[in-house]
Amino acid sequence: MVSSIFNLRVPLPGNDVFLMNTLTDAQAIVSADVAALLDEPIDRQDLEGDARDALDTLIEHGFITDGGAHDRQALTDYLDRVTSDSSELNVTILTTLQCNFACDYCFQGDRGDDSRLAEKMSMATAARVAAWIERELDRVRPARLALTFFGGEPLLNTSVMFYLAERLWHATSSRQVELATSLVTNGLLLTEDIVDRLLPFGFKGVKITLDGDRHTHDRMRPLRGGQGTFDRIIANVRRVATRPIVINIGGNFDQHSIEGFAPLLRFLKQQDFVGSIGYVNFKPAIRTAADAGIGLPGPRHVHTLTPVDAKGTPLRPLGGACMTIAGEGTAAACGSCHALDDQMTFLREQTSDAGFATADGIHNGPCHVHVKHAHTVGPDGSLYACPGFTGEKRMATGHVDDRREEWRDLNRHQFDRLSPWTSCGDCAFIPVCAGGCIAASHATLGDMNTPACHKRSYQSAVVALAHRAAGISREAQ
Ligand code: SF4
Ligand code: SF4
Numbered sequence: 013m014v015s016s017i018f019n020l021r022v023p024l025p026g027n028d029v030f031l032m033n034t035l036t037d038a039q040a041i042v043s044a045d046v047a048a049l050l051d052e053p054i055d056r057q058d059l060e061g062d063a064r065d066a067l068d069t070l071i072e073h074g075f076i077t078d079g080g081a082h083d084r085q086a087l088t089d090y091l092d093r094v095t096s097d098s099s100e101l102n103v104t105i106l107t108t109l110q111c112n113f114a115c116d117y118c119f120q121g122d123r124g125d126d127s128r129l130a131e132k133m134s135m136a137t138a139a140r141v142a143a144w145i146e147r148e149l150d151r152v153r154p155a156r157l158a159l160t161f162f163g164g165e166p167l168l169n170t171s172v173m174f175y176l177a178e179r180l181w182h183a184t185s186s187r188q189v190e191l192a193t194s195l196v197t198n199g200l201l202l203t204e205d206i207v208d209r210l211l212p213f214g215f216k217g218v219k220i221t222l223d224g225d226r227h228t229h230d231r232m233r234p235l236r237g238g239q240g241t242f243d244r245i246i247a248n249v250r251r252v253a254t255r256p257i258v259i260n261i262g263g264n265f266d267q268h269s270i271e272g273f274a275p276l277l278r279f280l281k282q283q284d285f286v287g288s289i290g291y292v293n294f295k296p297a298i299r300t301a302a303d304a305g306i307g308l309p310g311p312r313h314v315h316t317l318t319p320v321d322a323k324g325t326p327l328r329p330l331g332g333a334c335m336t337i338a339g340e341g342t343a344a345a346c347g348s349c350h351a352l353d354d355q356m357t358f359l360r361e362q363t364s365d366a367g368f369a370t371a372d373g374i375h376n377g378p379c380h381v382h383v384k385h386a387h388t389v390g391p392d393g394s395l396y397a398c399p400g401f402t403g404e405k406r407m408a409t410g411h412v413d414d415r416r417e418e419w420r421d422l423n424r425h426q427f428d429r430l431s432p433w434t435s436c437g438d439c440a441f442i443p444v445c446a447g448g449c450i451a452a453s454h455a456t457l458g459d460m461n462t463p464a465c466h467k468r469s470y471q472s473a474v475v476a477l478a479h480r481a482a483g484i485s486r487e488a489q
Pocket of ligand 1: 149380381398399
């Protein structure tokens with residue numbers, strides 16, 4: 013028997029070693045002599061007493077296995093199980109591609125020559141979306157429906173949101189299916205009335221994006237006219253925090269804004285609504301690459317995100333869908349896209365030190381793009397493999413009205429066959445990474461099947477996890 017290819021080891025002060033197996037998720041702190049049992053192939057008969065007991069424990073938790081072939085088969089079984097899990101139907105609905113913000117990183121994708129108006133889901137399309145979800149409930153028979161409203165800014169189309177929330181509440185109630193509804197919003201239009209309207213229909217919480225302290229956020233996420241938004245969002249959060257919902261905070265940083273996040277953490281810590289905050293998770297801003305996706309089938313059609321003025325009048329469109337969801341919707345729309353780098357590891361540690369729940373930077377995947385019963389629906393009823401692809405209509409993989417179009421079918425088959433981890437060799441992180449973010453691979457590498465690798469960040473996250481498990485403070489490291 014030999015050490016599993018999915019083992020990770022972190023030496024600790026003294027004579028201890030932190031062990032983690034990413035396939036079984038077993039974690040243990042063992043002495044160096046026990047860890048040494050992983051160093052060479054071993055025959056149980058050659059051991060006795062404590063050594064044999066230690067070996068049995070390592071075998072039981074998957075640290076020692078029958079070898080690489082066994083591990084690879086176990087990985088295949090695990091990925092099959094996770095990606096075909098039918099206990100939850102997960103649907104993210106983009107009620108509109110309009111947005112009332114003019115985020116710095118979104119302007120990076122601005123396409124000045126594109127004058128199409130924003131897409132906004134009509135009530136007729138919403139009815140078709142609801143009917144499709146009801147069909148899926150009957151076909152998949154999940155125990156739970158996780159429903160996330162997203163955009164653009166979903167609160168610019170509340171009538172569709174209210175309609176879908178209520179209808180799907182009845183659809184799930186009559187089928188004895190649990191419903192968890194959530195909302196990803198910039199927070200500017202969030203009111204108690206909106207929350208009260210949703211609460212009877214399985215509404216669990218909201219994810220709001222804050223891109224740093226007031227000064228930084230107002231620079232990164234201003235209104236189209238340049239006005240700051242931080243104070244108004246915080247006032248709205250304070251009001252809705254009186255309701256029984258969870259408020260999760262996300263944020264997008266880059267090298268010019270990262271300085272604003274430590275002050276934001278300090279600010280949040282001091283607020284009277286701190287008890288309503290579920291978790292805080294920051295990630296690097298995703299910038300859409302111009303004309304990404306060369307060689308893919310379907311009409312060349314960028315699915316634009318269109319800013320609106322204070323009255324909701326569409327202004328000049330931008331070049332991509334909002335990526336604020338990539339990270340952690342309350343109902344876990346895309347709960348995985350922790351595009352990783354050193355700054356992110358540092359921020360994660362700061363967030364944790366401030367006492368907020370946050371991602372550990374390890375348990376990221378396999379993400380929703382691989383999950384069979386996770387879907388994203390665009391404003392026109394087009395289906396996408398995940399929120400990361402809603403910026404390009406030609407990436408649609410289907411439609412709620414079941415229309416058959418060759419280019420959508422080709423996309424669906426292409427997504428079904430994705431397995432970037434097959435290029436990852438025996439990387440120990442495959443069970444929790446699965447080759448990284450496909451949307452990032454598509455946008456930055458032009459190839460969805462080439463891993464977007466952030467191994468270095470995984471490695472530092474494991475070290476941080478080991479130190480937390482051993483009770484070692486960051487100052488002492
Ligand atoms: S491909 Fe990227 S954006 Fe899409 S679900 Fe996975 S991590 Fe999220
Ligand atoms: S993308 Fe990198 S970290 Fe992820 S599984 Fe592949 S090699 Fe490992």
